[in-house]
Amino acid sequence: MRLNESIIISAPPRRVWDYLADPSNYLHFMSGVTRWEVAGGPRSGLGARYRMLLRVGSAEVGGLIEIIEWKEERDMAWSSVLGVDQRGRWRLRELPDGRTRVEFRYAYGVAGSGIPGWVAERFAAPQLKGHLRRTLQQLKRQVEHEQLRADAAARERERAATSR
Amino acid sequence: MADERTIFERARDNGGGAADGGLGARLGPLGDIGRVSGSLARATADFARAGRRLAGALAETGQDATAGASARIARELRDRLSADLDDRDPDHLREQLPLLWLISSFWFRGEVRNLGNIPEEGPVLMVGNHSGGNLTPDTFVFTLAFSTYFGVERPFNQLAHNLVMASPYARLLRSGGTVAASHENSRQALESGAALLVYPGGDWEVHRPTWERNRVDFAGRKGFIRLALDANVPIVPIVSIGGQETALFLSRGAWLAQLLRLDRYLRLKVLPISVALPWILNIGDFLGHFPLPAKITVEVLEPIDVRRQFGDDPDLDEVYEYVTRVMQETLDTLAAERRLPVIG
Numbered sequence: 001m002r003l004n005e006s007i008i009i010s011a012p013p014r015r016v017w018d019y020l021a022d023p024s025n026y027l028h029f030m031s032g033v034t035r036w037e038v039a040g041g042p043r044s045g046l047g048a049r050y051r052m053l054l055r056v057g058s059a060e061v062g063g064l065i066e067i068i069e070w071k072e073e074r075d076m077a078w079s080s081v082l083g084v085d086q087r088g089r090w091r092l093r094e095l096p097d098g099r100t101r102v103e104f105r106y107a108y109g110v111a112g113s114g115i116p117g118w119v120a121e122r123f124a125a126p127q128l129k130g131h132l133r134r135t136l137q138q139l140k141r142q143v144e145h146e147q148l149r150a151d152a153a154a155r156e157r158e159r160a161a162t163s164r
Numbered sequence: 165m166a167d168e169r170t171i172f173e174r175a176r177d178n179g180g181g182a183a184d185g186g187l188g189a190r191l192g193p194l195g196d197i198g199r200v201s202g203s204l205a206r207a208t209a210d211f212a213r214a215g216r217r218l219a220g221a222l223a224e225t226g227q228d229a230t231a232g233a234s235a236r237i238a239r240e241l242r243d244r245l246s247a248d249l250d251d252r253d254p255d256h257l258r259e260q261l262p263l264l265w266l267i268s269s270f271w272f273r274g275e276v277r278n279l280g281n282i283p284e285e286g287p288v289l290m291v292g293n294h295s296g297g298n299l300t301p302d303t304f305v306f307t308l309a310f311s312t313y314f315g316v317e318r319p320f321n322q323l324a325h326n327l328v329m330a331s332p333y334a335r336l337l338r339s340g341g342t343v344a345a346s347h348e349n350s351r352q353a354l355e356s357g358a359a360l361l362v363y364p365g366g367d368w369e370v371h372r373p374t375w376e377r378n379r380v381d382f383a384g385r386k387g388f389i390r391l392a393l394d395a396n397v398p399i400v401p402i403v404s405i406g407g408q409e410t411a412l413f414l415s416r417g418a419w420l421a422q423l424l425r426l427d428r429y430l431r432l433k434v435l436p437i438s439v440a441l442p443w444i445l446n447i448g449d450f451l452g453h454f455p456l457p458a459k460i461t462v463e464v465l466e467p468i469d470v471r472r473q474f475g476d477d478p479d480l481d482e483v484y485e486y487v488t489r490v491m492q493e494t495l496d497t498l499a500a501e502r503r504l505p506v507i508g
Contacts, residue, residue, distance in 0.1 A: 057269030058276070058305060059312040082315050084261070112259045120262035123270065 001121040002107040003129050007136040011147040013073040013092045013100045019143050020076060020090050023050060029142050031134035032127075034060050046070040049081065054131065056124050062086075085109050102139065104132050249343060249352055254316040256339035261316070264308040272406070272460040273508065274305035279313045281464045287354045287397045288467070291388050293380045293491060294363035294370040295407025297438060298449045302404035303361070305460045307340060310359070319358035323350065347391075354395035361402070364388045371416045371436035371449070377408030378499040380492045386480045389470065389487070393478070398467035401487060403494040405462075409505045410455035411440035417447070459508025461501075463494055 009016055019025055021044050026036035035053040042048045046067055053062040063083015069075055077089040091103035106128065110117050268274040282288060295302055303322065310320055323345040324337060341358075343349045353360045363369070364382040372381055380403075392399045417435035421427050426435060440446040440453035468490075474483055502508055 053313065057265055058272070058274030059265055059268065059309050060279070061265075061312045063315055082317060084258075084312075110259060110262050112255075113262045114259075116263035116266060117259075120266050123266060 005132040006103040029138040032131040251338040252341040253339040276309035276462040278464040292402035321353040322361040401465040405498040406460040409458035
């Protein structure tokens with residue numbers, strides 16, 4: 001089953017990408033995530049692996065995931081290596097006014113689980129959709145906060161330069 | 165050459181026959197029927213042997229077709245009763261996770277805390293209190309949580325009575341890592357690096373009256389400590405609450421078993437009495453029951469390194485006292501959090 005949520009962030013794609021590329025940020029903005037650890041290999045980029053867990057219902061579900069697509073400032077996708085089947089994708093697109101549209105796609109399931117799997121996917125969907133929505137809201141808050149700080153720092157530097 | 169003995173015979177030879185009070189009984193089974201079912205297990209074994217004898221007799225009289233059918237039945241029964249570590253099937257378990265998740269999340273509203281206290285890798289002996297009669301929701305909820313947290317790839321075994329392995333759910337249980345309760349299986353599981361879940365209280369604890377639901381009662385069984393020492397693995401206590409609210413458990417029925425001479429003739433030490441769906445008055449709980457949707461909360465405590473904490477030659481009584489005390493304290497805390505029975 002595939003879920004899809006999007007949001008517009010008042011920051012350029014570069015800033016959003018830098019935030020998403022750093023695995024240490026994920027516990028701060030990913031709703032429901034209880035673990036996001038580097039699991040050997042590169043810390044980020046294509047081939048990076050993470051052990052992640054996401055609380056859904058009565059269980060923490062997840063496993064080992066690997067980054068399988070890495071197009072700077074545009075697309076980052078991961079797929080499960082161990083654990084439940086899952087694929088995730090960050091899709092960043094710059095808007096004409098310089099802001100960024102961020103799309104979060106998440107597909108999940110357990111192959112071969114039959115009717116119970118089909119039912120479980122649908123029962124889990126509302127909770128996961130909530131996680132996706134809150135994740136994007138928290139991402140927006142974090143990135144825009146950083147953007148404001150960066151803008152303020154730039155203004156401060158400019159003021160200091162003109163007053164000299 | 166394959167071992168032609170029944171699983172009951174092998175377990176009895178290993179000293180693990182639950183009704184014999186062997187280690188298997190002391191460790192307590194998963195979803196166990198424990199001593200209650202010991203005699204039934206032997207009866208089933210006798211049936212298997214009778215099937216083989218019948219097959220032999222019929223073959224001798226030239227009725228080959230009938231003999232073949234009887235032999236097949238005996239073989240099928242024997243196969244169903246057997247269980248070993250190799251029966252665990254991570255792929256099959258993985259395919260069952262959605263069903264477990266549905267029941268655990270929406271019926272029992274399961275909540276498992278502090279799974280991070282379990283060592284990330286290596287063998288570990290997890291010791292739990294046991295509730296819920298012959299259907300044990302705490303095991304159900306914990307198995308799901310363990311399998312999703314550490315992944316189905318991590319070896320994870322649970323001990324169960326032989327009769328449980330003969331139940332209609334045996335295939336699911338075996339694929340999930342449930343093995344017959346015996347000293348040999350316990351040792352093998354830990355030596356192979358698996359996480360092993362045992363319930364020392366077994367049938368005695370699982371059939372306690374509902375008004376004793378917030379009490380850890382291992383009935384003085386200390387086999388798990390010796391097992392941890394022999395295998396040199398840490399003990400991780402697992403405390404759960406809510407299972408004894410899935411029915412109204414009235415009595416273990418030890419007096420009834422005595423009155424009916426079941427303890428003497430069938431070696432049944434308990435004959436539990438409960439009010440449960442769909443039977444209303446449920447005596448024996450042999451067929452299980454439909455559990456009420458009680459909220460199940462499980463808390464994993466910090467590992468106990470017995471030798472480091474109690475020395476190289478620890479006093480088993482002292483260790484037993486310590487383990488049950490920390491578990492009881494946690495259970496008291498969990499009980500204080502609950503506002504209403506069943507609802508949680």
